[in-house]
Each structure stands twice: as C-alpha cells, then as structure tokens.
Amino acid sequence: MGKATGFIEISREQPKERDPKTRVSDWGGYQERLDDEALKRQGARCMSCSIPFCHMGLEFNNTTSGCPIHNLIPEWNDLVYKGKWKEALERLMLTNNFPEFTGRVCPAPCEGACTVSMNDDAVAIKNIERAIIDKGFEMGYIQPRIPKERTGKKIAIIGSGPSGLASADQLNQAGHSVDVYEKSNRAGGLLTYGIPNMKLEKDVVARRIKLLEDEGITFVLNTEIGKDIQPETLKRDYDSVIVATGAQHARDLPIKGRDLNGIHLAMDYLTDQTKALLDDKPTTLTAKEKDVIVIGGGDTAADCVATALRQGAKSVRQFAINPVPPKFRQPMNEWPSYPFIFKNEYAHHEAKAIFNQDIREYLIETHAFIDDGEGNVQALFTRQLEEKVTDQGNQYERVENGDDVWPAQLIIVAIGFVGAEMPLLDRFGIKTENGRISAKYGQFRTNIEGVFASGDARRGPSLIVWAINEGREVAKEVDEYLMGKSYLPSVREKQAI
Incomplete structure (x- = not known):
C-alpha cells in the first residue's frame, strides 16, 4: 500500500487553483x-x-468516519503509485458508480x-480519486457496458440525483429495464442544479x-409524478x-420581513443561476451591484457566496449562528471521526482576494429583515451572541x-433542509x-407493496456518498424482490439506520 516510508518522506500536495x-x-x-x-x-x-x-464507512460520534461506499482506497492508492492507472480505475469502479462526482464535491470523510x-496531513485521497476517473475517460477506458440479457422486468425511479442514478446503474447492469423520471429539464438532480x-x-x-x-437507461424529463x-x-x-x-424541503427563516422581495432560499438562487448558464440566458436572481x-x-x-461574487456583487457577507470552528480537533472530535475544524472554502479565498478580508461573521442571530418602504429588503437586523460554558453545556447569550x-x-x-417534499409522498400514500x-x-x-425508497428522501439530508450507498443497496433489494435472489454487490451488512 504505497511506499513503506512514503508518509514520512513525502508531504501532502494540493492541486493548483486558478487565481x-x-x-x-x-x-x-x-x-x-x-x-x-x-x-x-x-x-x-x-x-x-x-x-x-x-x-x-462507520457512524462514529454522530459523524461519518471513513467511506460509506467502502472504496478500496489503499488498493488504488498503491496502483497509482505504481503507475497502473487502468487497474486503479477497475478497483475504484468496483464500489463507486460516480467517482467524478465524489472526487469533486464529497467532503472526504475518508481523509x-x-x-x-493522526499526526500529519491526510493522504490526498479525494484528489487521487478524481484523477483516476478523469484519466479513465481521457484514455478511453470508460466505455458503455451493455447488458447481454434483459430480464423483462421494468423499474421506475423517481428522481435523478446520485441515489436515483446509482440504483438505476446497478439495476440496469442486472438486466432490468429502467426508466428514471425527473421533473426538471435536465437529469442529475442537485448534481446539475444545486451545485454551481x-x-x-x-x-x-x-x-x-x-x-x-448509452447503456440502456431511459430518462423521462420534464415529468412530475403526481402531476404529469x-x-x-x-x-x-x-x-x-x-x-x-x-x-x-428547505429550512426557512420565518422572522419579521420574510415576505419582502429580495430574500431567497439557497437552492432557488443556485438553480436559477445554473439554468441561466446552461440555457445561455440572463439570470433572474442576480447579485450584480448589490x-x-x-x-x-x-x-x-459557500457556493452562494461564490455565485454572488461571479454575478458582480457590490459586497458579500456570510453569517453563521455558530462560533468560529477550532483550528484543531477537540477532545469530543477525536480521530477517526470527521474533523470539525476551521476551513477556508474556495469561495472564501475568492472573497478575501476581492474584499481583502474574511467575509464571515460568527455568533450572529438574524432577528429581522428591514423594508425599504416599497416591499423590498434593504437591510438585515442582527444581534451578536456570545458562547458561555455552563454545567448544562455550552449556552449562547446576547451581547449587550x-x-x-x-x-x-x-x-x-x-x-439546510428539513426533509423530503410531502405532496408526492402523500399522493403515493407513503408513510413518513x-x-x-x-x-x-x-x-x-x-x-x-413494490415501492422502495433511498437516499436523502429516506435518510434525511446527508452526504453524496451516503446517497450512492443507498442507491446501490436499494438496487440489490429490488433485484432480489423481483428475481428471488440477487448477485448485485452489497455495500455493507444490512442494519437499521
């Protein structure tokens, strides 16, 4: 697994970023x-x-520790070290349907x-993963895998995000006919419209x-189940x-002035910009000179900050109600749990370069939106908080x-988000x-009967790797339900989560 003394002799290198x-x-x-x-x-x-x-891929201290899809990380790290890129790709694809997505947007609990x-910077797992799959496409190693036989069974998947796509991929390879229904005009769910x-x-x-x-999956777009x-x-x-x-279903902020013009949910804002970009049309929700x-x-x-900067915002601020994260792991956040430490995202580097300061404010309680007199928001009223340690735990009080x-x-x-959108589930009669x-x-x-669920709709808001995990696992269950047994791989032993 890599060079025996490599972790001692070699430092972690970060990919170059554009200015x-x-x-x-x-x-x-x-x-x-x-x-x-x-x-x-x-x-x-x-x-x-x-x-x-x-x-x-464990749940540890209320966090995800390691890779939920059990990527064979040491194996393909070693193969990359030896220059065996095709073999590395083969090992990667055994567990991950979409490394090009996780290699870009996964928060990397593996690292x-x-x-x-424990004592140094983690192995650059995420960057290596992305390089393996990108090289796989560039070298022509990735080709359509057409199932040799079809079972005659038909499966409908509602939603084309990572969980829906993963289950579709698995079930198609098992020989079933798969139709994926997507209410938007492009497939991909939040991969397409929720991430800039x-x-x-x-x-x-x-x-x-x-x-x-090309492998045989049909995407039915602009089709909303329960309506169309x-x-x-x-x-x-x-x-x-x-x-x-x-x-x-996004978490909202129902405070005074919420109905004013100029206040938008993050997904509405990001979706509008991405649609404008893909359709080559002006955006309707712009930050220009605001x-x-x-x-x-x-x-x-952070994605919203980066989007506002590209739209030409006059100024940008980001408010968080939580305190500044620590620079190093705290006692309750021990290895191998996910490290909750201070980080600068790509958007924060950009904002610092433009405004010459960190745009983030912490321990800020948003109290009210202020009207300009014509139904538009013109300002935000906030109250500063301070964190106090008590016998009952950390508490937050307003600063005089x-x-x-x-x-x-x-x-x-x-x-954040509070859960799945209910109208479709109610129409199905699905219990929640x-x-x-x-x-x-x-x-x-x-x-x-015959209706299954996976991904964030079942689990709640989570990571893209958990969505892929659930897509692979639900595919195995559906395959077994239809055929009596399944030869699809299982990510992990069945357990209640």
Whole structure:
C-alpha cells in the first residue's frame, strides 16, 4: 500500500487553483489536477496501516468516519503509485458508480479517518480519486457496458440525483429495464442544479448521463409524478418503483420581513443561476451591484457566496449562528471521526482576494429583515451572541449593545433542509416520519407493496456518498424482490439506520 516510508518522506500536495481574482470572472472549474508524477507521490503516502479506517464507512460520534461506499482506497492508492492507472480505475469502479462526482464535491470523510492524519496531513485521497476517473475517460477506458440479457422486468425511479442514478446503474447492469423520471429539464438532480459549475462542471454530469443512456437507461424529463403522471400509473406499468427524490424541503427563516422581495432560499438562487448558464440566458436572481448577505455556515452557503461574487456583487457577507470552528480537533472530535475544524472554502479565498478580508461573521442571530418602504429588503437586523460554558453545556447569550444593521438588497437563506417534499409522498400514500420516508435501511421497503425508497428522501439530508450507498443497496433489494435472489454487490451488512 504505497511506499513503506512514503508518509514520512513525502508531504501532502494540493492541486493548483486558478487565481481567485481571475476565476470569479467566469464559471469554469476553479481547481486543476496534479500531474501524474505528483499523484504518484501522493499515492506513495498511503501507509500499510493494519486497519484502513479510510474505507470502513462507520457512524462514529454522530459523524461519518471513513467511506460509506467502502472504496478500496489503499488498493488504488498503491496502483497509482505504481503507475497502473487502468487497474486503479477497475478497483475504484468496483464500489463507486460516480467517482467524478465524489472526487469533486464529497467532503472526504475518508481523509478524516486516514491513519496518517493522526499526526500529519491526510493522504490526498479525494484528489487521487478524481484523477483516476478523469484519466479513465481521457484514455478511453470508460466505455458503455451493455447488458447481454434483459430480464423483462421494468423499474421506475423517481428522481435523478446520485441515489436515483446509482440504483438505476446497478439495476440496469442486472438486466432490468429502467426508466428514471425527473421533473426538471435536465437529469442529475442537485448534481446539475444545486451545485454551481465551478465546483462541479455540468459537462461532467452530462457525460455520465449520456453514458447511462448509452447503456440502456431511459430518462423521462420534464415529468412530475403526481402531476404529469399519477402514482397509480407507475404502480400499474412497472414491476417496482424507487422513490429517490432527495430532501429538497428547505429550512426557512420565518422572522419579521420574510415576505419582502429580495430574500431567497439557497437552492432557488443556485438553480436559477445554473439554468441561466446552461440555457445561455440572463439570470433572474442576480447579485450584480448589490449588497449580499448569505445566512448559513455550510457548503451550500459557500457556493452562494461564490455565485454572488461571479454575478458582480457590490459586497458579500456570510453569517453563521455558530462560533468560529477550532483550528484543531477537540477532545469530543477525536480521530477517526470527521474533523470539525476551521476551513477556508474556495469561495472564501475568492472573497478575501476581492474584499481583502474574511467575509464571515460568527455568533450572529438574524432577528429581522428591514423594508425599504416599497416591499423590498434593504437591510438585515442582527444581534451578536456570545458562547458561555455552563454545567448544562455550552449556552449562547446576547451581547449587550451587540445589535447591528447590515445593508442588503439580496439575502440568501442557506440553513439546510428539513426533509423530503410531502405532496408526492402523500399522493403515493407513503408513510413518513420527521420529514423522511419510513423505510428501514437494508430493506428500503415503504408501506406500499413494490415501492422502495433511498437516499436523502429516506435518510434525511446527508452526504453524496451516503446517497450512492443507498442507491446501490436499494438496487440489490429490488433485484432480489423481483428475481428471488440477487448477485448485485452489497455495500455493507444490512442494519437499521
């Protein structure tokens, strides 16, 4: 597994990034790939640890530790180190349907669980993964895999995000006929419209969709189940149905002034911009020459910051209600759990380059949106908080004289999601609990015969690798349901989550 002393002799190298001031003028990818020799060196850092936690995929301390799809990370690191790219690709594709997606947008819990990270920077697993699959396409190693035989069984999948695509890929390879229904005009779900192009290039998504079509999967676009086609029709015309609609019900901020013009949910904002880019049309939600505030501290909030910068915002601020993350792991965040530490995302590097300061504010409580007198938002009223340690745990109190007013003509609410959208599920008659479809992990069966569920719609808002995990697992269950047994691989032993 790599060079025996590689992790001692070789330092972690980061891929080069385009100049922040230059890249905000376009929507191209911000990161470049390491050259082959550098990637070999990075592969050499993978040590022969007796237990490779990087690919174990466990729930640990309420976080994901290691890779939920059990990528054979040490194996393909070693193959890259030896220059055996095709063999590395073969090992990677055994467990991951879409490395080009995870290699770009996954938060890499594998690196948090890397044994090297106990005392040094983790092995550059994510960058190596991306390089393997990109080289696979460039070298022509990736070709359509046409099933030799068809079973005669038909499956409908609702939703074309990572979970729906993974289940479609698996079931198609098992010989079933698969139709994927997508309400948008392009397949990919949030891969297409929820993640901006500079972070996940849309030609990368389109390339995979085209490959799946060439392999026999049918995508039915601009079709909303429950509106254009009724659930009863799907249950009648298909042998099984998988609901993989994601958790798109966004968490809102119902405070004073929420109904003012100029306040938008993050997914509406990002989707509008990506559609405008792909359709070569002007965006309707623009930050141009506006003071912009993004409320939320996660990856989606950072994507909104990066989008506002490219639209030509006058100023951009990002508010988080939580305190500044620590620079190093804390006692309750021990290895191999995912490290919750301070990070600068690509958007923050860009904002710092443009405004010459960190645009983030922490421990900020958003209290009210302020009207300009004509129904438009003109400012945001906030209150500063402070964290106090008590016997009952950490508590947050308002700081005296900590009130403030921030000018803003565009405010983006990016504070996460609460669960699946209910109208479709209600129309199906599918039982839910706390905004999620009631279906046990490992079984994925809803209360409706022949109807299964996977991904964020079942699990709740989570990582792309968990979506792929569930897509692969539900495919095995559906295959067994239809055929009596299944030869599809299982990511992990069945267990209730």
